[in-house]
Amino acid sequence: MSALGASPAVPEVRNVFPWAESVVVAAISYLPPDRTISDDVPRGLIARVARGADYHVVLRAKLSCLSEIIKIDHPNVRMEVCVDTSPLPERKLAVLAGIAQRVKNANVFVEGCGSYAALGEIVTNIPIQCSPPTVIDPCGECDLCVRACPAQAIIAPGVIDRSRCLSALTQRGGVVAVELARAMGNRIYGCDTCQEACPQNANICPISPEFAEDVFPGATPELIPLIELTAKDFRERVSGSSIGWIRRARIRRNAAIAAGNMKCEQAIPSLRQMLEDENTVLREHAAIALNEIGC
Ligand code: B12
Ligand code: SF4
Ligand code: SF4
Incomplete structure (x- = not known):
């Protein structure tokens, strides 16, 4: 701890x-x-x-x-x-x-x-004696995170507009509006941009051995296998990971959005296949991604 x-x-x-x-x-x-x-x-x-x-x-x-x-x-x-x-x-x-x-x-x-x-x-139910915390403001005049947020989701100090936050969008189902889908970049799960921008995180090092090993899909998983993720692959490789709870369709949707944003021509065959999927959200995002790539 x-x-x-x-x-x-x-x-x-x-x-x-x-x-x-x-x-x-x-x-x-x-x-x-x-x-x-x-x-x-x-x-x-x-x-x-x-x-x-x-x-x-x-x-x-x-x-x-x-x-x-x-x-x-x-x-x-x-x-x-x-x-x-x-x-x-x-x-x-x-x-x-x-x-x-x-x-x-x-x-x-x-x-x-x-x-x-x-x-x-x-x-x-034990009444533990708690002294009042010393509240300090580590931020002062800094606003680097506010300016770094690709979705302009930090709407006041400490307040996030959840309808815009990319972390929320990667986790929530449904069709993502084009403007926000573009802001998602290649994010498949979560968003760290406002934390990466923070000077107070700059010299922080990993300290917990429990998190030393990557668990599938790791930090930067290959995109095309995620677009094509089969129910079997999901069950065997992803379902037990920290991102498994968002389920297979959202992972595939986010991978399709990422492929569109990256103008990834190698993804065209997988996206064309996604156009035939029974899931309407996936069909729609496959079409948007193909359009973004220019086909
Ligand atoms: C819903 C949720 C989200 C939503 C909405 C987050 C938001 N900022 O509104 C989404 C999906 C966007 C999200 C994203 C992330 N989340 Co989240 N999320 C939660 C969850 C499940 C509930 C939060 C919530 O809605 N609480 C109810 C509201 C009313 O409270 P609040 O948002 O915490 O804070 C308000 C009040 O509590 C008050 N307040 C806050 N502090 C204090 C202190 C005092 C003294 C007082 C009086 C009031 C006060 O002001 C706030 C604004 O109104 C919590 C777990 C939990 N049960 O708390 C994790 C949690 C907040 N998330 C966490 C994490 C790690 C993340 C991400 C970093 C993940 C990622 N990399 O994508 C991002 C960070 C995004 C961001 N910049 O905030 C951690 C936070 C760790 C930390 N060090 O702060 C938590 C605590 C999970 C955990 N158990 O560790 N998250
Ligand atoms: S998690 Fe990403 S989208 Fe959400 S507030 Fe931070 S930088 Fe903005
Ligand atoms: S970047 Fe860090 S220090 Fe600067 S305002 Fe944001 S949270 Fe505070």
Whole structure:
């Protein structure tokens, strides 16, 4: 674990767990070593959070261990481990626990991890004494992330327009409007641009051995196999990865969008085949991509 603190159970927590008194909040650096490949092969891009082991699994295992330790002194304690699994305001809890600071790109910064930190909690009925956090503004006058966002999705300090954010668009289903689809570039899952632009992330290094290995599809997967991704390949290679939950059709749609944006002529046969797909969204994006390539 990279940082650990405790927050009072704010009303959003009590709405879900009425018995809650406090929340142990943990952060772990998910930053993987840079294994992006640049060669002549058309490639997509996966956000850092999904390149290695699934942080939900890693953090849940660590928090479950910690909850067993807590039980030694408090055998009758009530606890619930959460990692993105309950509607808790995880970033707010991390700030209240004193382990994180809010920044303009809407993420929170954790000492030693920058913003490349995943968050998880143990909600408990133990009243842990929590001192109020020291709130600092690490951003000052900087607005590099706001200017770097390819979709102009940072609409106020710390506020994202989810209908424009490319991370959301790669994860959500349906047809993507042409202007935003173009802004997606070669992104297949997630978006790191506002974090890459941040000077506070510049000297942050990978520190968690759990995220040292890439898991398929890795950082920069080949595009054409993703456009053609069969149900069998998806089951065998992708479904257990951090991006598997967005399902096969969205991965194929994002790969088609990427091929169009990259004017990737090698993708023409796969896109022509996609024109016959039973999924209307895929058919539409195959046609748009072929149009972008110029056929
Ligand atoms: C929905 C969601 C998204 C959506 C919308 C994100 C957004 N910024 O609105 C989309 C798909 C776009 C998204 C993208 C990403 N996400 Co996301 N996402 C979530 C999720 C599941 C819910 C967030 C949410 O809607 N909360 C409800 C709203 C009301 O709260 P909020 O957005 O957190 O923050 C508001 C308030 O809490 C308040 N607030 C925030 N901090 C504080 C502090 C104090 C003291 C107070 C009073 C108030 C306050 O102000 C905010 C604006 O109104 C959380 C997990 C979770 N359960 O929290 C992960 C989570 C926020 N995501 C995470 C990550 C890693 C990402 C990505 C980096 C992934 C990627 N590479 O593509 C991007 C970053 C995009 C960005 N610039 O924010 C991490 C954040 C880690 C971090 N260090 O900040 C989380 C916490 C998951 C996790 N368990 O680690 N995400
Ligand atoms: S994740 Fe990408 S699209 Fe979303 S706010 Fe950051 S830079 Fe903009
Ligand atoms: S780029 Fe600048 S404004 Fe944006 S989060 Fe980093 S320090 Fe803050």
